[in-house]
Structure formats: C-alpha cells, structure tokens
Amino acid sequence: MDIVYRAARAQDVAACIDIRGKTRENAFSEQDLAAVGVTLESWGAAVRDGALPGYVATVQGRICGYCFGDRETGEIVVLALLPEYEGRGAGKTLLGLVIRDLKELGFTRLFLGCATDPAVRSHGFYRRLGWRSTGTFDDANDEVLEYFP
Template identity: 65%
Template sequence: MSLLCRRAVPEDAAACITLRARTRENAFTESELAALGITRESWAAQIRDGTLPGHVAMVDGDMAGYCFGERDSGEVVVLALLPEHEGRGIGRALLQKVVGDLHALGFARLFLGCSADPASRSHGFYRHLGWRSTGTFDAAGDEVLEYFPG
C-alpha cells in the first residue's frame, strides 16, 4: 500500500463529493450535498480561494479520504474516509494536518460537530484524540466538540 497525504487542490472536489457517498457513517449523496449548497463547483472554489483548507489521502493513486477545515471559524467541517481504509491511522493523519493548518491561522480553539451516539465510530475517535464536549449541539443535532491545539 502506497499512502500519500497531500494538500487538497480544486480538482479534488469532484472526487471528494463522490467519496462522501461511500462512507460508512454520515454519508451524503451528491444530490443531498447539492441541496445543502455544496457542489463540485462551490467546493472547488472554496479550496481555490483558501476558505476551505484541507488535505486528501491517496492510497495507490486513489482517494481514500479527506479532511477540511473552515479558515474563518476554526471549525473542522468534514473528515471522510472509505470503510476499507479505516483503522490504519489515515483519518488521524488527515485530522492532524487540518488541525495544524487551522492552528497556524491563529486559532487557539477548534471545534466540530460529531454524533452524540456512543455507538458511532466518530464519537470515540475524536474523544480518544483529546476533543472534548462543549455540552452544546449544532443545528444538525450533532454534539459540538472542542480542541485546544498546542
């Protein structure tokens, strides 16, 4: 297995959208994302203008996952990984890269929305890495977790 984690480029947006529909939990189809205002074009534009910094993981030349943050808020907006690549440290590596990017932009506190269900993979994943509950929930009903890098 050849793994390469690299900074996302606008041309990755279409593959990111396709991959999102194939994740184990919290999958969204291209039409569901479009209904939320997330299209190939809008995602590519946000990568291009720097409002959505992110990284992609390529395994043997194919996208295995990605992580993106919000430049203006310090939110980690998405971490997605194909099921066949879970448990290999790829998600952790991608998250660390985005945490580093957001911290370098001056954020002392990062946040994200995560399933409040202890049975979901993300629930334990983020907590294991030091993210803590704020005791609040976002508009989608996800629990808001925070992290203080550094």
C-alpha cells in the same frame, strides 16, 4: 500499499463528493450535499480561494479520504474515508494536518459537530484524540466538540 498525503486541490472535489456518499457512517450523496448548498462548484471555489484548507489521502494516486477545515471559524468541516481505509491511521493523520494548518492561522480553539450516539465511530474517535464536549448542539443536532491545539 502506502497512504500518501497531500494538500487538497479544487480538482479533487469531485472525488471527495463521491467518497462522501460511500462512507460507512454519515454518508451524504451528491444530491444530499447539494440540498445543503455544497456543490462541486461551491466546494471547488472554497478550496481554490483557501477558505477550506484541506488534505487528501491517496493510495496509488487514488483519493481514499480527506479532511477540510474552515479558515475563518476554525471548524473542522469534514473528515471522510472510504470504509476499506478505516483503522489505518489515515483519519488521524488527515485531521492532524488540518489542525496544524488552522493552528498556524492563529486558532487556539477548534470545533466540530459529532454524532451523539456512542455506537458511531466518530463519537469515540474524536474523544480519544482529546476533543471535548461543549454541551451544545449544532443545527444538525450533532454535539459540538472543541479542541485546543
């Protein structure tokens, strides 16, 4: 089955929240997200007003992954896939689409928070794509990586 990519819409956010709770690593339930201020309403509004540009990956019309960035800071806020779609290039493609959009907005440096444990998939994923450690950590104790598109 082919994976189709498209710009995210506010009505996609409910599916994105559901997927975030089903990821193999770094899963966050709807309640976990709400505890840090991310709700259907807040995320939907940020997509609607363009604060969080993003893309979704779909298979037969069903969302199987997504990536969003922050248009004000250049942060890659989230990249998530359902486990059964890992290893098919969807994460790399979604990330590339958001990087392209943030670059078009004028960013010459992007950043994100990443697990410090080499056993976690994201640790190697971002580094293989050219992201480099800044030597700093965010509030969640994730390592801050940067990328220069």
